[in-house]
Amino acid sequence: MTITTIGFAGLGLIGGSIAKALRRVRSDLNIIAFDPDRDSLTAALADGTLNQAHDTLSQGFSQCDIIFLCAPVKINIQNLQLLAQVANPRCIFTDVGSVKSPIDQAVHTMGLSSRFIGGHPMAGSEKSGYASANDRLLENAYYILTPTPDVPRNAVEAMTELAAAISAIPVLLDANRHDFISAAISHLPHMIAYALVNLVRDQDDHQQHMRMLAAGGFKDITRIASSSPVMWQQICGENKENLLKIMDTYIQSLQELSLDIKNGADDQILDFFSQAKDYRDAIPKTNAKGSLAPLYEIYVDIIDESGAIATIATILATNGISIKNIGIIHNREFQEGALRIEFYENDAAQKAIDHLRKFHYTVYERN
Ligand SMILES: NC(=O)C1=CN([C@@H]2O[C@H](COP(=O)(O)OP(=O)(O)OC[C@H]3O[C@@H](n4cnc5c(N)ncnc54)[C@H](O)[C@@H]3O)[C@@H](O)[C@H]2O)C=CC1
Numbered sequence: 001m002t003i004t005t006i007g008f009a010g011l012g013l014i015g016g017s018i019a020k021a022l023r024r025v026r027s028d029l030n031i032i033a034f035d036p037d038r039d040s041l042t043a044a045l046a047d048g049t050l051n052q053a054h055d056t057l058s059q060g061f062s063q064c065d066i067i068f069l070c071a072p073v074k075i076n077i078q079n080l081q082l083l084a085q086v087a088n089p090r091c092i093f094t095d096v097g098s099v100k101s102p103i104d105q106a107v108h109t110m111g112l113s114s115r116f117i118g119g120h121p122m123a124g125s126e127k128s129g130y131a132s133a134n135d136r137l138l139e140n141a142y143y144i145l146t147p148t149p150d151v152p153r154n155a156v157e158a159m160t161e162l163a164a165a166i167s168a169i170p171v172l173l174d175a176n177r178h179d180f181i182s183a184a185i186s187h188l189p190h191m192i193a194y195a196l197v198n199l200v201r202d203q204d205d206h207q208q209h210m211r212m213l214a215a216g217g218f219k220d221i222t223r224i225a226s227s228s229p230v231m232w233q234q235i236c237g238e239n240k241e242n243l244l245k246i247m248d249t250y251i252q253s254l255q256e257l258s259l260d261i262k263n264g265a266d267d268q269i270l271d272f273f274s275q276a277k278d279y280r281d282a283i284p285k286t287n288a289k290g291s292l293a294p295l296y297e298i299y300v301d302i303i304d305e306s307g308a309i310a311t312i313a314t315i316l317a318t319n320g321i322s323i324k325n326i327g328i329i330h331n332r333e334f335q336e337g338a339l340r341i342e343f344y345e346n347d348a349a350q351k352a353i354d355h356l357r358k359f360h361y362t363v364y365e366r367n
């Protein structure tokens, strides 16, 4: 399947990131888009990502070989209905939505099963909009594809190649299975984050001590409460049954924990925490965007005084070691605060450890 023109219906964080990545790896592509947010289109024309911007989902999209649906999940289904009327009969549709079964069913009803490949890149962030899009966002991230058996093999291959071309890792999965998995590993965590933030907001005092004192743990598990409310409202509606099932299971497990705490069942509590720790420790490390790129990071205990960072940076620089990122972190793991240093390569991280230990710094690596 030859791909020369790609369309985007929605050019926010994910649509924008895919369009930018495709532009980087295939400068010859004709990339066109529609988004009701005119500023996104203007920015994407200005930075060279788009060849054309359209004010509607109409005739302009008839030239597309592939159209990516990148709006919130319910809107993707509406847009597919509009685009099916204007796209050429060879055009393949794909989406990036976080829920796969409802769009699959809609596609079936519309008689488009042989032309639709569901997609879900498993990376992103709490940010929204084209302004946050980044051509490396999906690098080393799993990109789930849920083609039905009706889709021709060459179309699935073309889609798999596109995902791989932007350095994502294509994975084929059944749509229903995808939705249950996503309910557990993505949708439930977002519900927990939203609910926890609101709980703290409601319990806070007039001086907002809770907001002021909220530490690493709270921030770690609530970052995603800054995600787009509209996007998550639509995900809840579209993955209702799976989400309700997994929320019930979660509530039940909290109730059991609460009972164990009430009864002073120390052994059960220790088992519960230990099992969770073992499973969590075995999850592969990812970078901030959720992709699997290896992290070459070390942690160094430092005395919190001016010049401490500069001294370490100087030791590394004079030994020819480049730093990718550096910053102090304060959390329970490092009670006094530690310096987190990220490198571009493992070799650099190992050299840094050797040099810093020579200067008697305490250095940790995370396994
Ligand atoms: N945010 C994330 O980390 C991830 C999101 N997704 C999925 O990607 C899709 C897009 O999410 P984001 O890019 O994060 O959201 P976003 O809010 O950054 O972008 C959505 C874009 O859709 C546009 N839009 C609104 N109504 C539209 C319409 N009628 N037609 C065309 N475009 C319209 C908005 O103006 C916006 O630019 C969602 O379906 C979401 O479930 C998938 C993986 C990760």
Ligand SMILES: O=C(O)C(=O)Cc1ccc(O)cc1
Binding pocket: 097, 098, 121, 122, 123, 124, 125, 126, 186, 224, 290
């Ligand atoms: O920011 C995060 O950690 C996310 O979990 C982003 C995200 C949001 C929605 C998805 O369907 C996939 C990934």
